[in-house]
Amino acid sequence: MFPQRLPFEWIVALRFLREGRLQTLFIITGVAIGVAVIVFMSALMAGLQSNFIQRVLSTSAHIELLPPQQVSRPLQAGAQAASGVQVASIVQAPMQRVRSIDQWQAVAAQVQAMPQVLVVAPVAAGSALVVRGSATRALSLTGIVPASYFRIVNLSDKLVRGSTRLNGGDILIGTELAAELGVDVGDKLRLTAGTGASVATSTLTICGIVDLGNKGANLRGGFVALRTAQFLLGLPGGVSSLEMTVRDVYAAETVAQAITAATGVEANSWITTNAQFFTAVSAQTTANTAIRFFVGLSVAFGIASVLAVVVVQKSREIGILRAMGISRGQILRLFLLQGGVLALGGAVLGSGLGAAGLALWQRMAKNADGSALFPLVMDPMLFASALLLATVTGLLAAFAPARSAARLDPVVAIRG
Known part of the structure; x- marks a missing residue:
């Protein structure tokens, strides 16, 4: 019923x-x-x-702002030989050196004001040589401001031992590099960066060892304070990139295009850099x-x-x-x-x-x-x-x- x-x-x-x-x-x-x-x-x-x-995205930003690439330049202007034959110019691609984003503080403030952007972190990154006794290894050096960078890549969660404090004389290295060099927390490393007359050297103390989840990154990765990296890489007051996170990771490419249009600075999203993924x-x-x-x-x-x-x-x-x-x-x-x-x-x-x-x-x-x-x-x-x-x-x-x-x-x- x-x-x-x-x-x-x-x-x-x-x-x-x-x-x-x-x-x-x-x-x-x-x-x-x-x-x-x-x-x-x-x-x-x-x-x-x-x-x-x-x-x-646990080890990288959603969007990265980069300085413009150096363009090719002719080494010899086109000329006409005595026989009347035109001699072509010789064009050589220049070596890309570490450069700073022009007026990066103003760019960072402009980008941070966008509603889609959550965090903006300045980064000074480049290559260095790490020396420990008779052993030397190539290092991918990253200078950061922990307060902002850790909101993008939380190195505290990847810490194996030690501390993530980064004062002027501290360095964080990967587990593989620590094993290769036979070092641990508290040991000293000598870092050298630059070429020719602009070589800079600094002795740093290992404050912590991190596992970045990738053997290559653990073998080559090193993190120092931003000012330390600026000194070693010859970037006084400058940064090589601005890294940021956005609210919607799937809209990162759209936001990157909007940033480029607003600031004129090249912006690469994780969607572009990980196209196959x-x-x-x-x-x-x-x-x-x-x-x-x-x-x-x-x-x-x-x-x-x-x-x-x-x-x-x-x-x-x-x-x-x-x-x-x-x-x-x-x-x-x-x-x-x-x-x-x-x-x-x-x-x-x-x-x-x-x-x-x-x-x-x-x-x-x-x-x-x-x-x-x-x-x-x-x-x-x-x-x-x-x-x-x-x-x-x-x-x-x-x-x-x-x-x-x-x-x-x-x-x-x-x-x-």
Whole structure:
């Protein structure tokens, strides 16, 4: 029995569903499986992409502002020989030396004022030679202001031992370089940078050892205070780049183009510098969308086919209802309600199955050290969108059978 307060269409729709229990069970199960696949795959892909992007951006900025490249120049102007033959100019590509961004403080303030930008950090980076006794190694030297740079690349989270304090005489090095040189926290290193008459040398104390998550970076990476790097690299008061983070990592290229247009300084986003990776992420997103589309399509056809069968089975009842004065609009709503109820019921069950599958995956998929393979976030919006999508799909799928039922001629339907 159904409550008397329910509208007529609801009472008849629920009665039709109850009478066709087996069909109702099958279609709800089918919808549930489809929604579970959508929820599970969407959460899995979102977690995988978030993990990839976090790994890529954990050691680099979203956008980097760089000084202009030095252009090629002719070593010999074109001239005409005595024989009348034109001699071509000799053009040589210049060596790119470390240069500072012109008026970088004003540029940094202008960029920081943009609403899309979160953090701007000045960086002085270049090559140096590190000496320890008779051992020498090439070093990729990065001069930073810890207060701002650590908000972009949090070296505190990568610290293995020691401290991340960076005074004028301190240096942070990678684990591989420390092993190669046989040094530890508190030991001294002599750094040399520059060429010719502009060679600068400084003796620094290792204040900490970090693991940057990459063997090459751990072998070549070194971090010092900004003023120390400026002295070693011959950049008094200058910086070689401005690094920044933005609110939306996927909009980094758009923001970079806006920064270039506003400041005239070259801005490279992580999307440009990691083009192949970003292409792979975009391909994953496209594949996930295609999976959801085809699963939703199969659900729609399943609901439509079941309701089409119901129209044939219940044609006599529909004819009687029409003869009793029920309008075509009510018949139309009756079948639309059936499609919506089937889809919503399957979506609720499927969301539960999807959540259970995600919890099982989180429990079973482990790294070698026993930690989770990557974090999965149970986003309530994902479940809400799955419920809404399934319900709308059910209503759309029910429209054709509902329209067919509403158009039945009562006399023909009663005669069978």
